[in-house]
Amino acid sequence: MGLTSNNSLVLAIVVAAVLFIGTVWLWPRLARQNWRAVSGRVGLMLFTQLALFASVGLAANQAFGFYASWADLFGKETDQGVVVDHSVNGSTGGPLQVVSTSTVPGVRAARPEMGGQVQKVDIVGPTTHIGAPAYVYLPPEYFQPQYRKRTFPVAVVLTGYPGTAKSLVDKEKLNFPNTAQQLAKDGRMQPMILVMLRPTVAPPRDTECVDVPDGPQAETFFAKDLPEAVQSQYRVGKRPDSWGVIGDSTGGYCALKLAMHHPDVYTAAAGLSPYYKAPIDPTTGDLFHDDEKLKNRADLWWLLKHEPAPDTSLLVTSSKVGEKNYKDTMKFIDRVQATNKTRISSIILESGGHNFNTWKREIPPALQWMSGRLIDH
The missing domain is CATH 3.40.50.1820 (Alpha/Beta hydrolase fold, catalytic domain)
Known part of the structure; x- marks a missing residue:
């Protein structure tokens, strides 16, 4: 899915919603004071925040057109705009x-x-x-x-x-x-x-x-x-x-x-x-x-x-x-x-x-x- 695709945005929103609901649902079970429970709480909060930031970022990019593709976003665009003429x-x-x-x-x-x-x-x-x-x-x-x-x-x-x-x-x-x-x-x-x-x-x-x-x-x-x-x-x-x-x-x-x-x-x-x-x-x-x-x-x-x-x-x-x-x-x-x-x-x-x-x-x-x-x- 492309960076500007509606499917990418919808997927990010769905993932964020699922993680949010999962955090609310599982939080009581993770209230214990042991390393597994603490790791679970930290993991849920971290991934929920990342999903929310991804959703907001994708929506902002669609609205304002900052980046055209994943390669553009991560600086992997290789086209330097120089054309070499190989024609007859x-x-x-x-x-x-x-x-x-x-x-x-x-x-x-x-x-x-x-x-x-x-x-x-x-x-x-x-x-x-x-x-x-x-x-x-x-x-x-x-x-x-x-x-x-x-x-x-x-x-x-x-x-x-x-x-x-x-x-x-x-x-x-x-x-x-x-x-x-x-x-x-x-x-x-x-x-x-x-x-x-x-x-x-x-x-x-x-x-x-x-x-x-x-x-x-x-x-x-x-x-x-x-x-x-x-x-x-x-x-x-x-x-x-x-x-x-x-x-x-x-x-x-x-x-x-x-x-x-x-x-x-x-x-x-x-x-x-x-x-x-x-x-x-x-x-x-x-x-x-x-x-x-x-x-x-x-x-x-x-x-x-x-x-x-x-x-x-x-x-x-x-x-x-x-x-x-x-x-x-x-x-x-x-x-x-x-x-x-x-x-x-x-x-x-x-x-x-x-x-x-x-x-x-x-x-x-x-x-x-x-x-x-x-x-x-």
Whole structure:
């Protein structure tokens, strides 16, 4: 049974319930003062607690999408995201390959021209040699005859770390495709293509969208390889005013950084509960290898102070109660405003934690904001 399987969760709950009932039932029999009775009491309490923690952990993982599999949980993920081309004459068939197609979760329409489509794809970066799975949402209009000559704006959507791309698609989680379709249907945003993936392109390492010296070139993948791969497969705009990037947590930091570093690629970025400086911890490893310039560039505070303000639009979100980034976010807004060139908007909730429920409240207005800043050609 998989880590995210409902069967695993149900089994853990059943085991916890049985152990709890067994503890209550057997406790009087284990009240004697001998080593067997004491060992029995300790064993029942220990295994009941473990079962309860397992149930809560599995439920939390299903709700927030922290880990995709048991291998991911225990750090045994072996896919480093590097693709070696063994094809004849160096031909890969293109940097983006469609693996499968499905309907939009929560939308009852069999035909894509009525309900849109979600495509699972594999993207291979010809520059970085990074391979990453992704999901692409195509709105119904993409398949309709009257739009056959139209190019569509694109929003790249990034998860947090160590989130899963599937959590961006699932109706029970962040629900981006369904939300985008309903907003467009209601006339609150234009039809857009969404490209949804993890910022972690070299799992299990958290690369923070940095070009790591002698390591994964994550920033180049998102700034060059990904847009070129999408442009090779779909009818999308090629100018920066057709491209935006949105993400939560780590994905939010990456979104802001990509737009600030590459305004010639992304004209707008939305960071949901972002932070503003790449951390260094056991999940990231040494991202900068003593390269002070690279380290400074990954610090958005330093960037605003020492480099020319980029011509791009930013959206940041936080909450007054429940988010640790509230004070930093208010300071970031002030610093961006002082540039008089970079445009800044915000969504500040009264309360809301660092979780899916909070981001689901922010996603509809963030998509509307993004739509208002992108142009189809």
